[in-house]
Amino acid sequence: MSTIPSVSSEPLVANRRKITTKVFQRKKARGDPISVLTAYDYPTALIMDRVGIDSILVGDSLGMVVLGYENTLRVTMEEMLHHCRAVARGAKYALLIGDMPFMSYQVSVEEAVRNAGRFLQEGGMDAVKLEGGRERADSIRSIISAGIPVVGHIGLTPQSVNLFGGFRAQGKTAAAAKRLYEDALLLQDAGCFSLVLESVPGRLAELISEKLDIPTIGIGAGSGCDGQVLVTHDLLGLFDRFTPKFVRKYADFSSEMELAFNEFISDIDAGSFPAAEHTMDMPDEEWMILMSEIGN
Numbered sequence: 001m002s003t004i005p006s007v008s009s010e011p012l013v014a015n016r017r018k019i020t021t022k023v024f025q026r027k028k029a030r031g032d033p034i035s036v037l038t039a040y041d042y043p044t045a046l047i048m049d050r051v052g053i054d055s056i057l058v059g060d061s062l063g064m065v066v067l068g069y070e071n072t073l074r075v076t077m078e079e080m081l082h083h084c085r086a087v088a089r090g091a092k093y094a095l096l097i098g099d100m101p102f103m104s105y106q107v108s109v110e111e112a113v114r115n116a117g118r119f120l121q122e123g124g125m126d127a128v129k130l131e132g133g134r135e136r137a138d139s140i141r142s143i144i145s146a147g148i149p150v151v152g153h154i155g156l157t158p159q160s161v162n163l164f165g166g167f168r169a170q171g172k173t174a175a176a177a178k179r180l181y182e183d184a185l186l187l188q189d190a191g192c193f194s195l196v197l198e199s200v201p202g203r204l205a206e207l208i209s210e211k212l213d214i215p216t217i218g219i220g221a222g223s224g225c226d227g228q229v230l231v232t233h234d235l236l237g238l239f240d241r242f243t244p245k246f247v248r249k250y251a252d253f254s255s256e257m258e259l260a261f262n263e264f265i266s267d268i269d270a271g272s273f274p275a276a277e278h279t280m281d282m283p284d285e286e287w288m289i290l291m292s293e294i295g296n
Helices: 020-028 042-051 075-091 109-121 134-145 158-164 173-192 200-209 253-270 284-292
Strands: 034-038 055-058 097-098 127-129 150-155 194-196 216-219 227-230
Touching: 020 097, 034 150, 042 055, 042 075, 055 075, 055 284, 075 097, 075 109, 109 127, 109 134, 127 200, 134 150, 134 173, 173 194, 194 200, 200 216
Parallel strands: 034 055, 034 227, 055 097, 097 127, 127 150, 150 194, 194 216, 216 227
Antiparallel strands: none
């Protein structure tokens, strides 16, 4: 019988301290890379925190990889907050970033601030992330003025998938690249402490990273960014609807799970599970009492 080791909640990284926005800034200044992964549940956050991930993003990607939606547009604030709370219970050290879902910040500046506040107050997050460039500057300023740190996100912004006509790389023409470059500077001026660059040419991402004082986090943006983020379900091979070109699969959990589930079914069919070691027992004398009382 195989034994599954227990997972300790203690960090593997010695002298681990809470990662803050200031740590992001110091890493940028020193040239130290920043590691970010998505998580949507307690056990995943617990393991990530234990191994020393710098930041956990509770991404609206949960709509696709956890909830089975076609894209991220159907994800609600309540769904996001539910998963944020689970992650916050598992992670003590990583910087926790909540992804503001579609229509939680586009309607008005006031609603953007109110919903951003819910991520900290109800979701246990340290910061929020929202998509868009210059058109989001006013909302970002107001959110920050309320004491809420903000991560910007430009390039391929999944909530604009219908506008883009699909999940397409951005900034491939000189005009489009110039607009993204300008947006990056504007978001920094608006007060963002970090910026996600998604699916943009590597040389453009490197240029933006060099020009900005705030750290950039790349996803499909090459190695010139200050940090990298991936969707964990892509990294682990748990989401097989499609795999973006920029993903490196570090494991194939989908196949491993199939093997485990098939073995479970086979054991049930064969009657080999549960075995004696998986079965609760009671003292013989108590059993004899029971039998006499029920007349058996």
